[in-house]
Amino acid sequence: MSALSIATRTGRARARRSGAGATRPGIAWAAPATLFFLLFAIVPLVMVLVLSFTNWNGLSSPQFNGFANFSKLLDDPVMRQSIGLTLLLTALGVLTQTPISLLLGVWAAGPQRNRAVLSAVFFIPLLLSATAVSVVWRAILDPNFGLPAQMHWLFGNGNLLGSQSGSIGVLTFVGLWQYAPMHALIYQGGARAIPEVLYQAAAIDGAGRFRQFFHITLPQLRTTMVTSVILMVVGGLTTFDTVLILTQGGPGTDTTVTAYYMYEQAFQSFNYGEASAIALVLVVVATLVSLIVVRLSGYGSMRSEMEGL
Amino acid sequence: MTRQRPNYLAGFGSLVWLGLIGLPLYVLLIATFRTQSSYSSEGPLTFPHHLTLQNYATAFSNGFGQYFLNTLIVTASVVAIVLLVVPPLAYTVVRARGRTVSLVFRLFLLGLAVPVQAVIVPMFYLINQAGLYDSLIGLILPTAAFSLPVCTLVLTGTMREITSELYEAMTMDGASPFRVFWQLVLPLSKGGLSSIVVFAALQAWNGFLFPLILTQSDSSKVVTLGLFNFQTEHGVNAPGLLAAVVLSMLPIFIVYLFARRALVQGLMGVGGK
Numbered sequence: 001m002s003a004l005s006i007a008t009r010t011g012r013a014r015a016r017r018s019g020a021g022a023t024r025p026g027i028a029w030a031a032p033a034t035l036f037f038l039l040f041a042i043v044p045l046v047m048v049l050v051l052s053f054t055n056w057n058g059l060s061s062p063q064f065n066g067f068a069n070f071s072k073l074l075d076d077p078v079m080r081q082s083i084g085l086t087l088l089l090t091a092l093g094v095l096t097q098t099p100i101s102l103l104l105g106v107w108a109a110g111p112q113r114n115r116a117v118l119s120a121v122f123f124i125p126l127l128l129s130a131t132a133v134s135v136v137w138r139a140i141l142d143p144n145f146g147l148p149a150q151m152h153w154l155f156g157n158g159n160l161l162g163s164q165s166g167s168i169g170v171l172t173f174v175g176l177w178q179y180a181p182m183h184a185l186i187y188q189g190g191a192r193a194i195p196e197v198l199y200q201a202a203a204i205d206g207a208g209r210f211r212q213f214f215h216i217t218l219p220q221l222r223t224t225m226v227t228s229v230i231l232m233v234v235g236g237l238t239t240f241d242t243v244l245i246l247t248q249g250g251p252g253t254d255t256t257v258t259a260y261y262m263y264e265q266a267f268q269s270f271n272y273g274e275a276s277a278i279a280l281v282l283v284v285v286a287t288l289v290s291l292i293v294v295r296l297s298g299y300g301s302m303r304s305e306m307e308g309l
Numbered sequence: 310m311t312r313q314r315p316n317y318l319a320g321f322g323s324l325v326w327l328g329l330i331g332l333p334l335y336v337l338l339i340a341t342f343r344t345q346s347s348y349s350s351e352g353p354l355t356f357p358h359h360l361t362l363q364n365y366a367t368a369f370s371n372g373f374g375q376y377f378l379n380t381l382i383v384t385a386s387v388v389a390i391v392l393l394v395v396p397p398l399a400y401t402v403v404r405a406r407g408r409t410v411s412l413v414f415r416l417f418l419l420g421l422a423v424p425v426q427a428v429i430v431p432m433f434y435l436i437n438q439a440g441l442y443d444s445l446i447g448l449i450l451p452t453a454a455f456s457l458p459v460c461t462l463v464l465t466g467t468m469r470e471i472t473s474e475l476y477e478a479m480t481m482d483g484a485s486p487f488r489v490f491w492q493l494v495l496p497l498s499k500g501g502l503s504s505i506v507v508f509a510a511l512q513a514w515n516g517f518l519f520p521l522i523l524t525q526s527d528s529s530k531v532v533t534l535g536l537f538n539f540q541t542e543h544g545v546n547a548p549g550l551l552a553a554v555v556l557s558m559l560p561i562f563i564v565y566l567f568a569r570r571a572l573v574q575g576l577m578g579v580g581g582k
Contacts, residue, residue, distance in 0.1 A: 023479075025486040030401040030413050033394035033457060040432075040454030041420055047431035058434075104326060107319050118323060120569060122330055126576065127561045129515030131533040132554045135540050136337050139547045140353060147336075150352040177329065182576070189577040209316065238424040241517050245537060259426045266430050267522065279427045287422050 048283075051276035058270050069277035079278065082258045083285070085168075089257060090236030090289075092172045093179070097232055098225070101180045105187025106217055119188075126181040133178045134245035141170060164254035167247045171255060174242055179235065183228045190224030191217065230290050237286045258282055341365065341552040348548050364552035371543075372527050373553055376535040380514060381560075383449050383531055387513035388506055390453040391460050395505060396498070399464035400490050404476070414465070420458035425518050433522050443525045451519050456512045460505040467501025468494060500574070507575030514561060532557040 052069055054062035073079045108119040125133065140146045141160055148158030160166040198216045207215065240259040243249060249256035249264065256264070258278060266275030336353045341364050343357035351357070402414045432451055433442075441447030471494065479489050495502070520534040530538070536557060539550050565572055 023476075023484060023486050023489055024404050024406060025397070025401050025490065027401065027405060027407070027409050027413075029397040029405070029486070029490075030410065033398035033461070034413050034416065036390075036394060036450075037417065037420060037454055037457050040435075040451050041423060041428065041457075042416065044428035044431035044435060045423055047434070048428060051431060100326075103319075103322060107323060118327065120565075122323075122326060123573065124330060124334065124565075127511070127565055128558055129517060129533050131515070131517045131536050132557055135536050135550060135554055136333055138540070139340070139551060140333055140336055142547070145349045145547060146353060150354060177333070181330075185573065185577055234422070234424065238426045240426055245540065259424075262426065263429075266433075272430050272434075276430050279430060283423065283427045286424060290422060 045283075048276045048279050051273055052280045054273045054276075056272040058272050062273065065273070069274045072274065073277055073281070078253050078256055078261060079258075081253065082256050082261045083281075085255060086237055086239070086257045086259070086285075089168065089171060089175075089239060090233055092168070093175050093236040094229055094232045096172055096176045097180050097183055098229065100176065101183035101228070102187050102221070102225070104180065104184035105189075106191045106213070106221075108184060108188045109191035123181045123185060125178050126185065128178070130178060130241035131245065133174060134242045137170070137174045137177070138246055161247055162251060164251065167251065167255045170246060171239070171242055174246065175236070175239070178242075179232070183232065186228050186231075187221060187224055190221045194220045226293060230293055233289050233293060234286050237282065237289065258285075337551050337554065340548045341555050343548055345546055345548050353547075364548040365556070367546070367549040368539075368553040368556055371535070371539060371549075371553070372530070373532065373535055373556055375527060376530050376532045377556065379445060379529060380531040380533075380557075382445055383452065383516075384510050384513040386445075386449045387453045387456065388509050390449070391456055391505055391509040392502070395457065395460045395464055396495060396502070397490070399461055399468050399498075399501075400494050402461070402465050403468040403471075404486075414461075417458045417461045420455075421462065425455055429518060429522055432519075436523050442523060443529050445529055447523050448519055448529070448531070449513075451523070452513050452516055453509070456505075456509045459508055463504050463508070464498065464501045467498045467504075471497050503571055504575040507572050511561070511576075 051062060053064055053066060055065045055068070056062035104122060108115055108122065141148060143149065143158040143160070143162075146158075148155035148160065160170050194217065198220070199212055202212050202216055238259050239257055240263065243255055243257055243260045244263070247255045249260045259282060262275045262278040262282065265271045265278060339356060340348055340353055342360045342362070343351075344359070344361055344363065347357050347359070398413075398417075401410055436442050436447045436451070439447070441450070475493055475497075476489065479493055484492070515533060516531070517533045517537070520531045521537070524530060524534065532553075536550070536553055539553055543549065
């Protein structure tokens with residue numbers, strides 16, 4: 001990846017030196033997409049910021065109330081719990097999905113023919129919507145008509161969604177089932193890009209499969225891992241569909257994650273101001289956590305690649 | 310690379326994962342061909358004695374035909390919008406000089422970090438104000454807008470790989486920016502273009518939050534929302550519900566069967582950036 005960006009940069013430098021001024025498009029070419037994006041993404045984002053300082057029920061016009069929403073959220077036990085739950089689910093997601101998708105991806109990148117056929121099955125979940133996946137698992141885990149009714153040895157009394165730990169376990173497992181294939185695909189792409197020479201050299205030096213994995217594959221997949229973890233973190237922090245369909249934030253408020261709480265505040269309690277404040281907290285937390293991941297991993301090369309103008 | 314001995318551990322691991330993926334899919338598929346009473350009495354695992362298509366009929370009588378059509382319209386429109394606005398944008402980002410263009414690119418990078426959930430309240434308000442609530446257009450526009458950042462990033466990645474020698478050669482021939490775009494950039498960006506089509510189509514087909522908040526009536530409902538409503542209303546009819554699930558994934562599945570390479574490569578392109 002970084003080699004590529006260096007190559008394009010030197011290519012560009014050469015073009016500048018040779019002085020051949022190529023025809024370049026004007027900024028107008030970017031206008032349709034930019035205006036469209038401003039209107040439907042940036043304007044709402046700015047509105048969230050404004051609305052988070054108001055009291056608004058959706059009918060009358062919004063009333064400014066300063067930091068009231070935020071101080072209310074600070075004292076709100078459900079909100080505080082939701083942040084803990086969201087971070088917990090995100091961490092559980094990263095910890096379960098990373099090893100499995102890494103192994104799957106590296107395995108699928110291998111040369112054997114049967115792997116292509118098996119990966120075709122392995123990757124099926126990434127075609128499904130979170131809605132479909134949640135609906136299917138809810139039916140399968142139904143305590144009366146699903147698998148738990150038949151497999152008491154595995155599921156005990158079968159009411160997995162009746163307790164907080166059970167619900168968190170189910171949400172983590174369903175997340176793993178759905179998202180591990182997507183991340184395996186990312187790792188597969190990364191693993192394919194590792195130069196074969198490295199493995200040949202290691203094999204000549206007598207390094208076995210495990211040493212090859214830990215000394216070549218893992219370090220080479222570092223950038224890939226950061227991409228994957230950031231995607232998992234942002235996805236985990238905004239978990240909503242699975243919660244709505246599998247647990248409705250319950251039992252009680254035991255799985256009311258932040259995004260779900262925002263939805264409840266906005267579209268069930270019609271506290272749009274408070275919901276906007278929650279949304280703002282979500283954006284800030286998601287951005288901060290992504291930045292922390294980037295910082296911790298020393299992800300400088302990606303930056304130059306993205307901004308390599 | 311020659312491997313000395315078979316990797317038993319990996320083989321075992323992949324079998325476990327095959328079971329984890331295969332079992333729910335088996336239950337899902339089998340359930341849709343059995344009667345509701347057989348599902349509840351025999352349990353989801355046993356193979357039914359007597360197969361029926363009744364569940365698919367139930368799904369259709371619950372409006373899934375209409376939801377299906379709506380989803381198709383939404384998906385096709387989102388893909389069309391993305392294909393219309395992203396290539397010129399990516400071309401500009403890669404080729405144009407100046408601060409405005411780097412500002413524009415940064416705007417889209419910022420967009421990558423903005424989750425749909427974060428803007429859903431003002432979006433609800435805006436779409437209402439625009440008189441687009443409960444319409445397919447009101448669904449298409451935000452969905453398309455939110456697939457722009459990833460598509461832009463992927464396509465600029467592809468377009469950066471076109472060497473400047475090629476641009477110079479075309480400029481020597483006196484080509485206009487449009488001709489460069491049409492005859493050089495687009496043909497050489499096929500990989501990136503198919504990636505963004507795959508990504509945008511999956512986003513639109515599988516989208517849930519925008520439909521949940523921005524639509525209401527049956528005439529503008531998409532399949533994901535249909536599934537959710539079916540579950541809340543007739544959750545006990547698991548076979549009927551699961552038949553609806555199978556229908557909702559069928560088109561993507563058919564594409565997967567016939568164009569798996571393109572689809573997987575497309576998604577890999579999205580993930581790799």
